[in-house]
Structure formats: structure tokens, C-alpha cells
Amino acid sequence: MDFDEIQAKDLGICMAYLQKFWGDYADSRASGNVGPSGFHYNDLEKLIKEPLPQAPQPLEHIFDELDTQVLPNTVKTAHPMFMAYVTPPSLDICALGDAISSILNQNVSFAKLSPAGTAVEGKVINWLCEIAGYSSKSGGVMVSGGSMANLYGLAIARRTIVGDPAIAHGNYADPRPQRIYCSEHIHRSVHKAAMLLGIGAENVCTISADQNHRVNVDEMERKILEEKECGVFLPTTIVGAAGTRVCGAFDDLKRLSELADRYDLWFHVDAAFGGALRLASPRPAELDYLGLADSITFDPHKLLFVPFDSGCLLVRERQHLLDTFAVEGEYLERSRPPGVDYADMGMQLGRSMKALKVWLALKYIGTKRYGEELSKLMDLARYFEELVRKDQDFELLAPVASTVVCFRWRGGEKRYSHLLNDTNQSIPARLRNSGVAFVNQIRINGMDGVRVCMTNFRTQKRHLEALMEAIKKLCSDSMTS
Amino acid sequence: MDFDEIQAKDLGICMAYLQKFWGDYADSRASGNVGPSGFHYNDLEKLIKEPLPQAPQPLEHIFDELDTQVLPNTVKTAHPMFMAYVTPPSLDICALGDAISSILNQNVSFAKLSPAGTAVEGKVINWLCEIAGYSSKSGGVMVSGGSMANLYGLAIARRTIVGDPAIAHGNYADPRPQRIYCSEHIHRSVHKAAMLLGIGAENVCTISADQNHRVNVDEMERKILEEKECGVFLPTTIVGAAGTRVCGAFDDLKRLSELADRYDLWFHVDAAFGGALRLASPRPAELDYLGLADSITFDPHKLLFVPFDSGCLLVRERQHLLDTFAVEGEYLERSRPPGVDYADMGMQLGRSMKALKVWLALKYIGTKRYGEELSKLMDLARYFEELVRKDQDFELLAPVASTVVCFRWRGGEKRYSHLLNDTNQSIPARLRNSGVAFVNQIRINGMDGVRVCMTNFRTQKRHLEALMEAIKKLCSDSMTS
Numbered sequence: 001m002d003f004d005e006i007q008a009k010d011l012g013i014c015m016a017y018l019q020k021f022w023g024d025y026a027d028s029r030a031s032g033n034v035g036p037s038g039f040h041y042n043d044l045e046k047l048i049k050e051p052l053p054q055a056p057q058p059l060e061h062i063f064d065e066l067d068t069q070v071l072p073n074t075v076k077t078a079h080p081m082f083m084a085y086v087t088p089p090s091l092d093i094c095a096l097g098d099a100i101s102s103i104l105n106q107n108v109s110f111a112k113l114s115p116a117g118t119a120v121e122g123k124v125i126n127w128l129c130e131i132a133g134y135s136s137k138s139g140g141v142m143v144s145g146g147s148m149a150n151l152y153g154l155a156i157a158r159r160t161i162v163g164d165p166a167i168a169h170g171n172y173a174d175p176r177p178q179r180i181y182c183s184e185h186i187h188r189s190v191h192k193a194a195m196l197l198g199i200g201a202e203n204v205c206t207i208s209a210d211q212n213h214r215v216n217v218d219e220m221e222r223k224i225l226e227e228k229e230c231g232v233f234l235p236t237t238i239v240g241a242a243g244t245r246v247c248g249a250f251d252d253l254k255r256l257s258e259l260a261d262r263y264d265l266w267f268h269v270d271a272a273f274g275g276a277l278r279l280a281s282p283r284p285a286e287l288d289y290l291g292l293a294d295s296i297t298f299d300p301h302k303l304l305f306v307p308f309d310s311g312c313l314l315v316r317e318r319q320h321l322l323d324t325f326a327v328e329g330e331y332l333e334r335s336r337p338p339g340v341d342y343a344d345m346g347m348q349l350g351r352s353m354k355a356l357k358v359w360l361a362l363k364y365i366g367t368k369r370y371g372e373e374l375s376k377l378m379d380l381a382r383y384f385e386e387l388v389r390k391d392q393d394f395e396l397l398a399p400v401a402s403t404v405v406c407f408r409w410r411g412g413e414k415r416y417s418h419l420l421n422d423t424n425q426s427i428p429a430r431l432r433n434s435g436v437a438f439v440n441q442i443r444i445n446g447m448d449g450v451r452v453c454m455t456n457f458r459t460q461k462r463h464l465e466a467l468m469e470a471i472k473k474l475c476s477d478s479m480t481s
Numbered sequence: 482m483d484f485d486e487i488q489a490k491d492l493g494i495c496m497a498y499l500q501k502f503w504g505d506y507a508d509s510r511a512s513g514n515v516g517p518s519g520f521h522y523n524d525l526e527k528l529i530k531e532p533l534p535q536a537p538q539p540l541e542h543i544f545d546e547l548d549t550q551v552l553p554n555t556v557k558t559a560h561p562m563f564m565a566y567v568t569p570p571s572l573d574i575c576a577l578g579d580a581i582s583s584i585l586n587q588n589v590s591f592a593k594l595s596p597a598g599t600a601v602e603g604k605v606i607n608w609l610c611e612i613a614g615y616s617s618k619s620g621g622v623m624v625s626g627g628s629m630a631n632l633y634g635l636a637i638a639r640r641t642i643v644g645d646p647a648i649a650h651g652n653y654a655d656p657r658p659q660r661i662y663c664s665e666h667i668h669r670s671v672h673k674a675a676m677l678l679g680i681g682a683e684n685v686c687t688i689s690a691d692q693n694h695r696v697n698v699d700e701m702e703r704k705i706l707e708e709k710e711c712g713v714f715l716p717t718t719i720v721g722a723a724g725t726r727v728c729g730a731f732d733d734l735k736r737l738s739e740l741a742d743r744y745d746l747w748f749h750v751d752a753a754f755g756g757a758l759r760l761a762s763p764r765p766a767e768l769d770y771l772g773l774a775d776s777i778t779f780d781p782h783k784l785l786f787v788p789f790d791s792g793c794l795l796v797r798e799r800q801h802l803l804d805t806f807a808v809e810g811e812y813l814e815r816s817r818p819p820g821v822d823y824a825d826m827g828m829q830l831g832r833s834m835k836a837l838k839v840w841l842a843l844k845y846i847g848t849k850r851y852g853e854e855l856s857k858l859m860d861l862a863r864y865f866e867e868l869v870r871k872d873q874d875f876e877l878l879a880p881v882a883s884t885v886v887c888f889r890w891r892g893g894e895k896r897y898s899h900l901l902n903d904t905n906q907s908i909p910a911r912l913r914n915s916g917v918a919f920v921n922q923i924r925i926n927g928m929d930g931v932r933v934c935m936t937n938f939r940t941q942k943r944h945l946e947a948l949m950e951a952i953k954k955l956c957s958d959s960m961t962s
Binding site: 003073098151 | 483484485488489491492493495496498499500502503504506507511517524525528529531533534535536537538540543547550551552553554555556558559565566568570571572573574575576577578579580581582583584585586587588593594595596597598600601603604607608611612625626627628629632636639647648649650651652653654656658669670673674675676677678679680681682683684780782786788789790806828829830831832833835837838841843844845846847848849850854913938939
């Protein structure tokens with residue numbers, strides 16, 4: 001029996017299972033525990049120990065394992081008490097998009113292999129460029145996420161500053177270490193990207209930030225000037241943060257852009273998290289200047305509520321992408337018009353129709369409704385900030401710049417202050433293990449605390465109130481016991 | 482109305498649409514034209530010109546566009562006459578996996594964010610390592626595809642050969658240009674990876690191959706020895722091909738491994754295409770030695786019939802992955818055991834449950850049935866090779882080493898020989914535009930021809946016969962017209 005015959009008899013069964021799975025999950029994802037109680041690999045022992053299957057397994061057996069092993073050991077990112085990292089709940093219509101993408105199995109890296117796939121990605125890039133504030137000369141490419149987009153942005157920066165020799169001879173084209181300037185609060189993926197690019201993590205020159213977590217631009221300028229003049233280094237890039245990794249703050253993009261212009265540097269902005277907030281009203285003022293960036297990291301799998309993996313690198317001038325990534329192979333037909341194939345705009349030569357889910361989401365929700373939802377999340381953050389301020393058991397650890405609130409429990413009395421770090425450190429794991437809520441641990445200025453991201457369209461004020469009550473209860477209990 | 486209320490009323494409609502879409506596509510994907518006639522962006526004008534949606538669009542409107550704009554402009558990679566690149570048809574159960582992955586929207590980069598997602602990926606890596614011939618010390622990570630896996634492999638090679646200074650100081654840690662040795666037939670992604678790594682495309686030292694497209698190992702050794710001795714270069718890596726990009730040939734992995742040992746180099750094998758052929762019987766003999774590689778690129782989205790994006794980087798010793806990619810951030814809890822989180826084994830800090838579809842495919846098909854199917858594809862290639870050999874209108878352009886056949890039409894008579902390149906160049910586009918078949922153009926030793934990949938479980942002998950007839954007809958027509 002060939003694969004097609006096998007599949008033909010099973011397709012209906014797969015679809016019926018999916019329908020039930022999806023329906024049941026939609027009914028339960030916003031209630032009950034946020035995740036499994038603790039992180040017990042024992043529950044997964046059967047799965048972990050399974051030998052490589054020789055014989056085919058019956059569908060009912062496979063589905064049973066999905067139901068009993070996989071599903072119960074997942075975390076409900078859709079749950080209103082899930083407020084960790086920047087992992088918003090995803091839209092159902094995007095799951096439809098991913099299913100269609102898999103069914104069609106298009107290779108979107110080449111236009112002839114998928115005219116529609118290329119067109120849909122082009123459209124999505126177009127729309128994201130417009131949201132980011134770019135003009136018609138802009139372009140971009142879908143990638144797996146923010147880390148990869150930052151990597152691409154820094155690669156394009158190098159190619160543009162160092163020129164063609166960077167492609168042929170790499171960093172050996174110029175013996176001076178390339179230098180990247182950014183905030184101490186920049187996302188760690190910038191360091192990882194510098195490592196991968198052969199630039200080295202230590203050539204990411206981190207500049208201190210002010211109490212609002214905004215990079216100190218004057219200090220950055222002094223540093224650039226000093227390194228330009230000494231002649232030992234090759235300054236190439238400024239990276240701005242539109243949504244810092246700790247508390248979602250925004251660097252002064254206008255001044256950073258001016259700095260980049262003044263010293264002929266590339267200006268990349270990591271707006272993986274913050275980019276979509278351009279749709280909010282009022283939006284963070286710094287985002288008025290996002291379009292000044294030479295390249296932008298923008299993750300639909302963050303505040304556009306698209307599921308993983310959906311990242312995007314946008315460039316102000318599309319040609320820069322091509323200059324960096326276009327490499328020819330003998331089996332690629334020469335007849336193709338330049339700049340049509342996404343293979344020429346990134347590393348991947350085979351890639352799914354991953355733009356389809358973003359296309360569906362933007363059409364289904366529309367920018368107006370996105371804007372309303374994002375404004376609501378910013379309001380929610382301000383509401384929570386007020387809750388924290390008003391309650392003497394808590395204190396803020398950082399200003400609230402967008403939708404992220406960092407705070408700590410400090411107890412009703414001060415006598416336990418030496419234990420505060422330990423107690424606060426334990427909060428996320430204890431909330432998680434009890435299934436009550438999923439939040440992050442954070443350390444700011446030596447103080448351990450809790451980080452809550454308002455990135456969930458199901459979270460309401462009452463959930464925030466419940467979160468504070470739960471933290472109070474477990475901290476008081478542990479302090480008095 | 483909040484997003485959840487909007488979705489609640491539409492979920493049933495989405496599921497019904499998916500069910501119809503999937504069923505209809507399954508019924509039609511193996512018949513009719515392989516793809517749209519030509520590459521006419523005009524058909525897509527409505528899609529391409531659509532302004533950024535402000536207001537939400539009704540589902541029926543969106544579905545209508547999927548049906549009338551998107552679907553007709555896709556290529557049927559599932560069609561038995563689709564034999565291009567290495568884009569096999571995908572298994573239906575994998576679309577179920579991708580849908581579930583999107584519905585659950587897990588971040589598999591952190592175990593606590595998805596115990597099951599981490600366990601499923603661990604299991605899949607385990608199984609792929611076993612298929613590749615690795616021992617229990619091995620490990621790996623899912624990536625988007627072969628290009629990214631080659632990039633990771635070369636990054637790990639650098640970290641291992643240059644040591645920790647490569648992380649901190651990049652390529653500046655040692656001023657000698659790092660050198661990578663491989664066949665002239667290596668996949669172009671190796672050059673792209675070298676570019677991205679700041680090593681430079683010209684530091685990929687390509688060695689000529691013999692008439693069987695296997696790299697000349699003696700020549701490679703002479704080159705390595707010469708470059709080691711002159712002291713100008715820093716040899717780091719040998720890349721072997723298990724399935725060359727042109728004709729799917731296999732380098733002598735045993736001898737390359739010995740060479741790497743002798744000169745203390747990292748040995749990476751690009752088995753993106755060929756890795757799964759370890760399951761065939763008889764399998765290509767060179768694959769007996771795949772497990773000697775320090776790292777292996779292995780794409781489930783190739784011969785395991787998993788849809789895009791499904792790549793994998795495997796390492797013989799898991800620790801090497803961690804040494805290269807583990808970078809800590811302040812918001813990552815310190816309590817996690819080392820080596821549990823996939824964030825420590827690659828660039829991505831947010832990633833879907835992309836292993837789920839591979840897990841489903843391996844359980845659903847089983848290695849035995851995979852082996853039978855892959856053996857059948859190799860038989861099919863030999864059958865087609867015979868067809869070409871026996872027909873005086875055709876000639877082979879390269880030996881058939883696995884499932885790839887490169888040949889050209891040479892006409893019944895010799896009088897048109899000066900036009901043969903033009904004619905052969907036009908074959909793929911003409912077959913594609915007429916909807917008859919999808920094959921690749923290839924150029925070998927200055928001769929243009931056609932490349933056919935037997936990577937499709939729906940392709941039968943009769944389809945190959947039909948392909949030859951179609952080529953004969955269109956070439957004779959154009960020669961006599």
C-alpha cells in the first residue's frame with residue numbers, strides 16, 4: 001500500500017480529530033490551571049522512552065498520546081493568567097493559515113515555485129512596512145523570529161558599511177573589530193548575533209541607560225567618537241530598542257538616528273515587541289520615529305497575536321537586503337527577474353508560506369481593532385501600575401513605558417527585607433506550579449521581582465487583582481511560616 | 482467586542498472551511514496541471530494592490546480570496562509530475578501537527594514554557610540521531626531548514642576549533658582567515674553561511690570532484706596541508722556532502738572523516754537531502770559512515786515527507802551545541818538545569834512546536850515503511866536512468882547516485898547541436914507553463930539539461946515515461962519549427 005492510499009483512508013479521521021481537538025481546546029484554554037503542576041518529566045516518561053518506531057502506529061494510538069501525554073504537559077499561553085515573556089495568545093485564524101500552509105507545502109523562497117506564496121509574503125511585508133512607517137522603497141523578509149531578524153539586520157549593516165569585501169572576505173576584509181553600539185537593556189539576541197557573525201559578543205558595546213531604561217545617547221556619542229578617533233575599531237551599527245527586554249521601554253529613536261547619520265553608521269531598531277504599538281492610540285511617542293531606522297525587527301508573533309514562528313526583518317531600502325543575501329546557484333534559473341525571489345533576501349532556500357497567517361490576521365482583525373486592543377493593553381499596564389503603587393505590600397522596580405510592569409513584593413513590614421530577594425525569586429515558580437498564573441522572574445538593580453507582560457487579549461483587570469492577591473497570600477504564608 | 486468573542490463565533494466557520502479546503506485539495510492535488518500556467522502576477526493583481534486593511538473583513542470574503550487568488554496560484558508539490566528541486570510531497574498528518582502546534586502556540590525554546598514541546602523535540606532529535614547513526618552522547622536542535630543547519634554546524638565548528646575567544650572576540654580572536662574545505666558540488670548555503678559568519682565566501686575552499694561528483698580527497702588533503710604549513714590560514718572545517726546539490730552524489734565520508742581527524746578539523750556533513758536514505762535498503766554505501774561526522778544537517782522536510790519548515794542540526798556530542806549557543810539573560814530563571822532549554826542550543830528564543838509534525842510522521846509511517854518508499858524512489862531513479870540510456874534522443878549528464886537524474890535532450894539527429902543548450906534551457910519553463918510537469922534546469926560541464934528528483938511518493942514509472950514523451954514532443958516541435 002503506497003503512502004497515498006494509506007493517507008486517503010486516514011484523512012477524514014485526522015480532520016475529525018483536529019476538529020474535536022480544536023473545539024475542546026478553545027473551550028478550555030482560558031480556564032483551569034495555566035499549565036501543568038511543576039515541570040515533571042516523569043509525566044512524560046512514556047513519550048521520552050519510546051524507541052524509534054519501526055512499524056506504523058495506528059492513528060487512535062497516536063491521538064491517545066497527543067491527548068494524554070502532550071496536551072496535559074503544555075502551557076496555556078491563551079489563558080488570561082498567562083502574562084509571561086512576550087508570548088501573547090494566538091488568533092484561531094492563524095492556525096487555519098498554518099494548516100493551509102502545510103497542506104499546500106509551498107516553497108516561498110522562489111516565485112516560480114509559488115507565485116501566490118511570494119505575493120502573499122510581499123503583501124504582508126508591504127503592510128508591515130506601512131505600519132512601521134516606511135516608504136515604498138522599503139522591503140523585508142519573513143524569518144523565524146526576532147533573534148533571526150536582528151541577525152539579518154546586523155549582517156546587512158556590515159555589508160553596507162564594509163562593502164562587498166565583507167561578502168567575499170568576511171571580517172578579514174578589515175582587521176579593525178567591528179563595533180555595535182546599543183543599550184545595556186538590549187535584547188541578548190544582539191550579542192548572540194554578534195557571536196554568530198564572527199564579530200564577537202564583546203564587540204557589542206553596551207551603553208548605560210537612564211532610570212527610564214532609555215539608553216544614554218550622549219554617552220553613546222562619546223563612545224563612538226572615541227572609538228572612531230582611536231582608529232583601532234570599526235564602528236558599524238547602532239541598535240535601538242523599541243521595547244527593551246526588561247521593561248518594554250523605548251530608546252530615543254530620533255536622536256539615535258541622528259547619531260547614526262552623523263557618524264555614518266547603520267541604524268537598526270529591535271522593535272520585535274514594540275513595533276505593533278504604532279497602531280495604538282495614543283502610541284508611545286518614540287515610535288513616531290521608527291521609520292528613520294535603516295532596518296527594523298518586527299515580530300508578528302508578538303503583538304499581532306500570530307503564533308510562532310513569525311518574525312520579520314524590514315529594511316528602509318529593499319536593495320540592501322539583496323546586496324547582502326543574493327547568491328546564485330547553478331540550479332537556479334537565470335531567467336528570473338532580480339529581486340523577485342525571497343531566496344535572494346535571506347538565508348533560507350526552502351521556506352513555508354509563513355506569511356499566510358499574518359495576512360489572514362491583518363485582514364481578519366484590521367488595524368483599527370488591533371489599535372483598540374493594543375491601547376487597552378497599555379491601559380491595563382497603567383491600571384496595574386496604579387494597583388502596585390497604591391499597595392504598600394508592593395513596589396515598582398521600573399517605570400511602565402508600554403505594556404510591561406516590573407515590581408516586587410516587599411511585605412507589610414520591613415523586618416524581612418533580607419529575605420525579599422529569595423521570596424520574590426520564588427514567586428514565578430510557585431505561581432506556576434500551583435497553576436494559578438504564569439509570570440516572569442526579573443532582577444533589576446540587584447532586586448529580584450516579578451515581570452508581568454500585558455500582551456494577552458484575555459487578561460482583564462480582575463485577573464490582575466487576582467494575581468496580586470495570590471502573590472500576597474503566598475508571600476505572607478512563606479514569611480510567617 | 483473583544484477578540485475572544487469575535488473568535489468564538491467564527492471558530493466553527495474556520496473549521497468547516499478548513500475541512501472543505503483540505504478535502505477538496507486532497508482530491509485534486511494529484512491531478513490536473515502541476516501549477517498555474519506561467520508566472521503571471523496579473524492574476525494576483527487584486528491581492529498585490531490591496532491596501533492595509535483598516536476595518537475587519539468578513540470571513541467569507543477572506544475565504545473567497547483564498548479560493549480565487551491564493552489557491553490557483555500555488556504549485557502542486559503533491560502532484561506526481563512535480564519532480565523539481567528537493568521538495569517532496571508532504572504527509573497529511575503533518576498538517577494536523579502544524580495546526581495543533583499553532584493552536585497550542587507553545588514556546589519550545591524553554592522547557593518550563595512547554596514541557597511537552599521540549600520532550601517531543603528531544604524525542605525527535607533522538608530518533609533522527611539514531612537514523613543518522615549517532616550514539617547516545619549526541620544531540621541536536623530543530624531549525625528552519627538545511628541552510629540554517631549548515632550555518633549552525635559551521636558556527637559550532639568555529640567555536641570548537643578556535644575556542645571560547647571565538648564567542649567573545651569573533652573572528653578577530655585569530656587574524657588568520659578560517660578555511661572551510663568542501664567539494665565544488667557543495668550546496669551554496671555553505672557559502673552563504675560563511676558569508677554570514679564573517680568568514681567570507683572566498684574562504685570556502687572548493688575542491689574539484691571526480692566524474693561521479695565525489696570530492697577528490699587527495700586534492701583536499703594537499704590543499705589542507707599546504708594551508709596548514711604556510712601559516713597564513715586557519716583551517717577549521719571539512720564539509721562533506723551526503724547528496725550533492727546537482728546530482729545527489731555522496732562524498733567519501735569515511736576518508737573525509739579520517740582527514741578531519743588527521744588535521745584536527747571539524748567534520749560537518751550536509752545530509753539535508755541524503756540523510757533519510759540511511760533507511761533505504763540497500764542504502765548508498767557511503768551512508769554507513771554518516772555517524773563519523775561531528776555535525777550533520779538533516780532535513781525532515783526533504784525525504785521524510787514533512788512540510789516546510791523542518792530542518793535539523795545534529796551533533797555527535799551534544800555539549801558542543803551548548804558551548805556555542807548558551808547565553809544567559811536576566812529574565813531567564815537561573816534555576817533551570819543546564820542543557821534543558823533549546824534556547825541554549827541555537828539562535829531562537831521563541832519557537833513553535835515544529836518537531837510535532839516530525840514526531841507524528843515517524844510514528845505514523847515508521848522506519849520500515851519509510852525504508853520501503855525510499856528504496857522505491859532509488860529504484861525509480863535507476864529505471865529512469867535506463868529509459869534515458871536506451872533512448873537516442875537523450876543523454877545522461879551525470880551518474881545517478883541516489884534519486885536524482887540529470888540528463889538532456891539531444892535530438893534525434895546531431896545537426897542542431899549548436900542549439901541544444903537553448904532548447905534544453907527552455908524545457909523546464911515550457912513544461913511548467915503548460916502545466917504538464919515541474920522539473921529543474923541544470924548546467925553540467927557547460928551543457929544545459931534537465932534535473933529530475935525522484936522524491937515524490939506519487940511518481941510512478943508511467944509518469945516518467947510521460948515526462949520523456951512530453952520533452953520529446955516539445956523539443957522536436959521547436960527544432961523543426
